[in-house]
Amino acid sequence: MSVRLKLTLSYAGFLMVAGALLLAVVxxxxxxxxxxxxxxxxxxxxxxxxxxxxxxxxxxxxxxxALLAFGLVGGWILAGRMLAPLxxxxxxxRRASAGSLSHRIELEGPDxxxxxxxxxxxxxxxxxxxxxxxxxxxxANASHELRTPLAITQTLLDVARSDPDRxxxxxxxxLRLVNARAIDLTxxxxxxxxxxxxxxxREPVDLSLVAEDAVExxxxxxxxxxxxxxxxxxxVAVLGSPALLRQLVANLVHNAIVHNLPDGGAVDxxxxxxxxxxxxxxxxxxxxxxxxxxxxxxxxxxRGSERTRGDQHAGVGLGLxxxxxxxxxxxxxxxxxGRPEGGLRVTVRLPATPT
Numbered sequence: 001m002s003v004r005l006k007l008t009l010s011y012a013g014f015l016m017v018a019g020a021l022l023l024a025v026v027x028x029x030x031x032x033x034x035x036x037x038x039x040x041x042x043x044x045x046x047x048x049x050x051x052x053x054x055x056x057x058x059x060x061x062x063x064x065x066a067l068l069a070f071g072l073v074g075g076w077i078l079a080g081r082m083l084a085p086l087x088x089x090x091x092x093x094r095r096a097s098a099g100s101l102s103h104r105i106e107l108e109g110p111d112x113x114x115x116x117x118x119x120x121x122x123x124x125x126x127x128x129x130x131x132x133x134x135x136x137x138x139x140a141n142a143s144h145e146l147r148t149p150l151a152i153t154q155t156l157l158d159v160a161r162s163d164p165d166r167x168x169x170x171x172x173x174x175l176r177l178v179n180a181r182a183i184d185l186t187x188x189x190x191x192x193x194x195x196x197x198x199x200x201x202r203e204p205v206d207l208s209l210v211a212e213d214a215v216e217x218x219x220x221x222x223x224x225x226x227x228x229x230x231x232x233x234x235x236v237a238v239l240g241s242p243a244l245l246r247q248l249v250a251n252l253v254h255n256a257i258v259h260n261l262p263d264g265g266a267v268d269x270x271x272x273x274x275x276x277x278x279x280x281x282x283x284x285x286x287x288x289x290x291x292x293x294x295x296x297x298x299x300x301x302x303r304g305s306e307r308t309r310g311d312q313h314a315g316v317g318l319g320l321x322x323x324x325x326x327x328x329x330x331x332x333x334x335x336x337x338g339r340p341e342g343g344l345r346v347t348v349r350l351p352a353t354p355t
Contacts, residue, residue, distance in 0.1 A: 003086075004079045011075030012068060019067040023060045030056070085114035089121060101129040137299075149182040189318070191247055195325040200241035204353050207245065207278050208235050208271040214249040215269055222257045226264060227284075229253070233271035236278040238350045240330045248326045249280065251319040252346055256284035259344070277332075278352040286343035294336050294344070298324040323348070 001009075030052060085107055095103045104125060107118035153175060160171050215229050222229050238245070249269075256267040268283045298320045320336075323346075327334045332350035339345055 004076070004083055007079035007082070008072060008075035011078065012071030015067050015071035015075075016064060019064055023063065027056065027060075085109070085118060089114070089118055092121065092125075096125060096128075101125055101132065149178045149185070152178045185318075191244075191322055195244055195322065195329045198329045200244060200329075202239045202241065204237050205240055205242050205245050206235060206237050207249075207280055207350070208233055210242075210246055210249050211253075211269050211271055211280065214246065214253045218250065218253050218257060221254070222267065225257060225260065227257050227260050227267060228265070229257075229267045229269065231269045233269075234273060236271050236273045237353045238278045238330065239353050240350070244326045244329070248323050248348065251323050252280070252282040252348070255319045256282050256344070256346075260284050260286050273352055274349065276352060277349045280348045280350075281345065283339065283345045284343045285339075285341075288342045289338040289344060291338065294338050297336055297344075298334065320346075 088105055088107065092103055092105045104122045105118040106122065107115050109115060156171060156174055156178070160168075211233075212231055215231050219229065253267065253269060257265075260267070265285045267285075268281075270281045272279045272281070320334075324334050327348050327350065330350050332348060335347045335349075337345045337347075
């Protein structure tokens, strides 16, 4: 049976039970004042219980029949009106399952359970459409980025074939750089995919120790760019993947070093406990950044400066996108803000383990 028919039968059944109880109460109440037996004598005729039964029972039966008909018709109409929003939600669900994510229910009326369900469904469609659009942009950007080193390799090989006297060592070196870039991009895509799938084992990780290791590893890069690095903060542990958390911190520190002042820049890395969260803050000096630019830095293949192909440390444009994905995979958040004096402040908050 359909839900509408079930509700109709429920309404009619409840109405029948209520009517029967009401008639039973009336019947019992009347019987208290009507004696049993035959009474004769001068004056008006006094009815007994038998007379009352013959007069009351048929009319009570007809009343129950009328209540049943009224309950079925009224229940069918009422159930249809009650379930009308559900039909709109079902129609929107069918459209979404067919691939149309642009349709919204936008249910009017009071703030009841159906309105709450419709609003939740619309919110889910908004997030789903945003996610699909983001994946499409990411696929297009990834295809472009992966095609670039292959196109450069093809060009270098064509030039070498047309010019036999070309310096082979120079060609090999350029091919090595292009190949290294393609490998870095592929590895970054794999890390990003792994973080989004959350396919990792969680274990306690000392975030402050991970930060110190990242700074020590990237110190030669900072020295080559004349950037000073300082670390501070307290010992704070989180529950997550050591490899992914190392990647998160390394990406942030590497980003802060590369996108810095040409000379005399600085990077500050700090860890702290903020209530139930562990907080990692990475700040760097650099040019002034507009809020609009800062808001796009966590998108894939976005850079805070020009795309410089000649810099071997310029990255592939996935650093902050990977950081955001890893933070969200660990039920954390990432916040970016431009510093008033120039540069960027990145704050990552992750659920901390008990002290």
